[in-house]
Amino acid sequence: MSAAALAPVLEKDYGNDRKAYHLTADYTWGWTQQEPVAAATEAKGWTTVKNVLTPLATTDFSSYIAPVLNSGADVLVLNQYGGNMVNSLTSAVQFGLRDKRVNGKKFEIVVPLYSRLMARGAGKNVKGSSDQQTGTGTCLTKARRRLSSRSVKSMASRRHRQPTRFTARHCFMLMQ
Numbered sequence: 001m002s003a004a005a006l007a008p009v010l011e012k013d014y015g016n017d018r019k020a021y022h023l024t025a026d027y028t029w030g031w032t033q034q035e036p037v038a039a040a041t042e043a044k045g046w047t048t049v050k051n052v053l054t055p056l057a058t059t060d061f062s063s064y065i066a067p068v069l070n071s072g073a074d075v076l077v078l079n080q081y082g083g084n085m086v087n088s089l090t091s092a093v094q095f096g097l098r099d100k101r102v103n104g105k106k107f108e109i110v111v112p113l114y115s116r117l118m119a120r121g122a123g124k125n126v127k128g129s130s131d132q133q134t135g136t137g138t139c140l141t142k143a144r145r146r147l148s149s150r151s152v153k154s155m156a157s158r159r160h161r162q163p164t165r166f167t168a169r170h171c172f173m174l175m176q
Contacts, residue, residue, distance in 0.1 A: 002112065002113060003039070004036075006112055007043065010041060010044070011041075011045070016044050017046075019073045020075040020076075021050050021052075021073035021076050022034050022051040022052065023064055023065075023076065024053050024079040026055055026056065027056055030054075033081075034079040037079065037112050038077075046075070049071050049072060049073040054080070059083075061091035062091055068095075068097065069100075073102065074105045075107070075108045076097055076109045077111075078111045080111070081118070085111060085118050089109065089111065089122050089125050090122060092109050093109075097109060114126075
């Protein structure tokens with residue numbers, strides 16, 4: 001469901017002619033995150049260049065980030081969570097991906113799901129471009145609003161009444 005909310009935001013902010021390289025945590029959560037994100041973005045016109053599985057608890061992502069540079073991809077999708085997300089994002093920024101141009105477009109790094117704790121762990125690496133107007137944080141905020149609105153409407157239609165404030169807030173917090 002989050003991929004369905006994220007794909008239109010990615011299309012609007014980054015266009016529909018993108019080539020994505022996925023780094024995916026090699027366990028059930030990673031696989032179930034990557035598959036719908038790839039399907040939803042491909043439905044919007046994106047191409048998945050490659051999906052590389054990374055072991056859980058990887059601390060050095062340099063050997064996984066280096067191949068991205070020569071892949072022809074102009075988007076890196078980090079299907080990672082927790083420490084893996086922090087470490088993979090840090091490596092991507094250290095390799096200069098955030099400042100790179102590929103296929104005539106600004107290279108983008110997308111993290112489909114992250115928490116405030118992970119954002120704190122990633123520090124300045126979680127920020128978008130130098131002007132702070134674009135980047136992962138902005139895109140995800142829009143997708144979260146869209147998803148939380150859809151989720152509340154969905155709950156209301158199933159229950160034939162509006163959810164309580166607590167339920168609606170909890171639904172939104174799950175997306176943060």
